[in-house]
Amino acid sequence: MYGKLAKKDIDSTIQIYQWTNDMYELRRSLLRVEECLSRGICKSKCQNEEFRPKDCSRLDKKIHKSGVFKIFPDSGSGFKVYCDMDTDSGHWTVFQHRTNSTTIFNHGWTGYKNGFCDINAEFWLGDSLAYHNDTRFSTKDNDNDKNGSQNCASVYTGSWWFGACHYSNLNGVFKGSGAKGINWYYWRKTFDTIQTSTMMIRNRKL
The missing domain is CATH 1.20.5 (Single alpha-helices involved in coiled-coils or other helix-helix interfaces)
Known part of the structure; x- marks a missing residue:
């Protein structure tokens, strides 16, 4: 029985x-x-x-968990991204992630345009912030900041949307000294370097 x-x-x-x-x-x-x-x-x-899918917003949370997916923003061959399906209702496309010093973020313009490093670890996914509004992205070899006397990307060893120069720079040197580190000044009103950072975007219509 x-x-x-x-x-x-x-x-x-x-x-x-x-x-x-x-x-x-x-x-x-x-x-x-x-x-x-x-x-x-x-x-x-x-x-x-x-x-x-055009981006991570097209994924179904009941089927797709956080991980690497291939997206097709246009009619091209597409590229792989990391989709965060957990944070704040999910559907985030992660385009920057930092947790340690294994990846150098002081790349030139081509590196930031094409993306670099391991999509499952630390990376920048190709191509903000009151002070940095209406600023252009600058790299060590492409100076687009609003500082007429120096290249902020070279001085602070990290590519970013610099004004003259910055109150935030999440692409600075990992555990760097002062304003040359990974900074977000208005978090604690200090330029002490922070240990991890993640930048994500998603469709506003969600």
């Missing part, structure tokens, strides 16, 4: 598992069709289309 009951329970569990998988595949299919239609592709052609 016990053996029969156990078998019945196992059969029920397997059936529930199969239903769960079916619902998962159905949701994936619906997401794929929705994405195709948003790009003007007729429904009949959507069946064989790859799921091409």
Whole structure:
């Protein structure tokens, strides 16, 4: 009797598992069709289309957990990003993350344009802040700051949206000294370097 009951329970569990998988595949299919239609592709052609989310906001939290996904902001071949699906309701595209000193962030313009390092660790994902509003991004080899006498990116060893020069610089030197470190002045009214930073963006319509 016990053996029969156990078998019945196992059969029920397997059936529930199969239903769960079916619902998962159905949701994936619906997401794929929705994405195709948003790009003007007729429904009949959507069946064989790859799921091409424009950004992390297109992911479904019931299916997609925080991790690396390929997004397609335009009609190009796409690129991989880290999507944070947990913080503050999720759907964040992470474009900067720092936790230690393994990655040097004092790159030139091309490095910041193309992105660099390990998407699963520390990185900058390609291309803010009252004082820094209306400022342009500067690197050590492309000076766009508002300081007429020096290149702030060179002086403070980190690329950023510099004015003349900064009250924040999350791309500064890890554990650097004073204003040459990873700074966010108005957090504690000090230029003491902070240990970790993450920068994320998401669609305002969420």
